[in-house]
Amino acid sequence: MDTPRIPRIQRALVAVGPGPLGLKPVAVPRSAPDEALVRTSAVALNPSDHRLLDQSTTVGAVSGADLAGTVVRLGCGPDGESHLKVGDRVLGFTFGANPGNPGNGAFSEYVAVVARLCVRLPDAMDFATAASLPMGIFTVGFIFRSLGFDLHPDSLPPPPLSSPTTPSNHKPTTGEFVLVNGGATATGTLTLQMLRLAGYRPIATCSPSTADLARSRGAIATFDYTSPTVRDEIREYTNERLQFAIDCIGTPETMALCYGAIGETGGKYVALEQHPRRLTIRRRDVAHYWVLGWTILGKEAKLAGAYHRPATPEDRSFGEEWAAKMEELLRRKQLEAHPLGLHGGGLPALIACLDQLRKGKVRGKKVVITI
Numbered sequence: 473m474d475t476p477r478i479p480r481i482q483r484a485l486v487a488v489g490p491g492p493l494g495l496k497p498v499a500v501p502r503s504a505p506d507e508a509l510v511r512t513s514a515v516a517l518n519p520s521d522h523r524l525l526d527q528s529t530t531v532g533a534v535s536g537a538d539l540a541g542t543v544v545r546l547g548c549g550p551d552g553e554s555h556l557k558v559g560d561r562v563l564g565f566t567f568g569a570n571p572g573n574p575g576n577g578a579f580s581e582y583v584a585v586v587a588r589l590c591v592r593l594p595d596a597m598d599f600a601t602a603a604s605l606p607m608g609i610f611t612v613g614f615i616f617r618s619l620g621f622d623l624h625p626d627s628l629p630p631p632p633l634s635s636p637t638t639p640s641n642h643k644p645t646t647g648e649f650v651l652v653n654g655g656a657t658a659t660g661t662l663t664l665q666m667l668r669l670a671g672y673r674p675i676a677t678c679s680p681s682t683a684d685l686a687r688s689r690g691a692i693a694t695f696d697y698t699s700p701t702v703r704d705e706i707r708e709y710t711n712e713r714l715q716f717a718i719d720c721i722g723t724p725e726t727m728a729l730c731y732g733a734i735g736e737t738g739g740k741y742v743a744l745e746q747h748p749r750r751l752t753i754r755r756r757d758v759a760h761y762w763v764l765g766w767t768i769l770g771k772e773a774k775l776a777g778a779y780h781r782p783a784t785p786e787d788r789s790f791g792e793e794w795a796a797k798m799e800e801l802l803r804r805k806q807l808e809a810h811p812l813g814l815h816g817g818g819l820p821a822l823i824a825c826l827d828q829l830r831k832g833k834v835r836g837k838k839v840v841i842t843i
């Protein structure tokens with residue numbers, strides 16, 4: 473394919489102060505040797521997009537993490553080759569609003585993405601669906617690694633014909649229980665599916681109104697998180713044998729719920745948000761992990777306080793392996809995206825959508841904007 477003409481200036485959503493975004497002309501990012509330049513067709517919103525803007529503003533930095541689009545330029549890695557080619561349709565993840573690299577973020581027309589973290593799309597997958605996935609699938613990867621779990625797409629049986637993209641409707645009676653707290657979150661519905669595919673018995677907390685969603689993605693049982701007896705209900709259901717809890721919400725209350733649900737022998741708890749240390753020391757028989765998606769890029773996350781991370785090349789290597797697994801999983805149609813809240817209107821429409829997410833008005837949907 474001929475190399476497409478790439479402009480030098482593009483439009484992007486950048487932080488114009490603590491909180492608000494503005495549509496501005498910015499330079500198209502240079503792509504490093506290990507990166508692909510992707511022309512975005514769709515982007516998705518994550519809670520981290522407004523939190524970074526509100527709590528850790530880098531004025532002038534391009535926002536956004538999740539994108540899908542077409543490769544328009546490739547750097548040449550150290551071996552002079554890439555598994556990608558110009559014209560490939562991919563999904564990708566980047567660290568937007570990044571004080572260490574303010575010129576690059578997903579909410580723009582062109583984004584530089586680490587090539588080996590790009591996942592090529594199956595022909596049948598549209599860009600909007602693809603854009604909803606990057607943050608979620610890589611976060612599940614880190615969750616799995618923390619818990620010592622793995623997934624081998626090559627060895628999975630083909631999906632059942634009746635429901636090609638969801639895990640088997642057959643309820644597993646073996647395999648370890650795993651609690652997904654927030655089973656109806658965008659992260660939760662992907663986690664549930666991958667747990668089922670990996671042979672675990674996932675159970676979930678969610679509202680009664682999203683229980684069907686969590687079950688359709690693989691939860692074998694759901695529990696209403698507002699019930700005052702939810703911990704006891706989970707302990708009874710799992711016969712005090714729950715060892716693993718994944719907290720997709722991350723408040724002191726949800727942490728207490730997860731710790732309380734873990735059985736007598738203790739276990740492991742993975743958080744997606746930071747927790748007060750006074751809470752983590754309550755149960756010494758529960759190992760506590762906190763994953764932070766930015767580390768997948770392998771570079772220092774120059775954020776303040778507890779969110780700062782040193783360079784982690786091992787996370788980058790892990791992410792590259794996980795991306796290859798996700799490509800295979802998508803090719804085999806074994807992963808279903810979260811329900812989409814789809815909006816046209818391009819980057820300008822994103823500002824109002826992000827505000828809705830910030831106000832907690834988005835439930836059971838992943839907001840995606842087509843560019």
Ligand SMILES: NC(=O)c1ccc[n+]([C@@H]2O[C@H](COP(=O)([O-])OP(=O)(O)OC[C@H]3O[C@@H](n4cnc5c(N)ncnc54)[C@H](OP(=O)(O)O)[C@@H]3O)[C@@H](O)[C@H]2O)c1
Nearest residue numbers: 519654656657658659678679682697744763764765835836
């Ligand atoms: N560390 C990382 O790298 C990383 C990566 C991804 C996400 N995260 C964080 O993980 C969290 C979830 O993100 P997301 O995009 O997956 O969420 P999301 O899709 O925006 O979550 C919305 C859902 O949260 C559920 N919810 C709210 N309060 C709950 C509670 N107390 N218990 C159970 N469910 C509850 C609601 O479910 P119902 O409709 O059932 O009430 C709602 O539908 C955010 O804090 C995000 O910043 C962190």
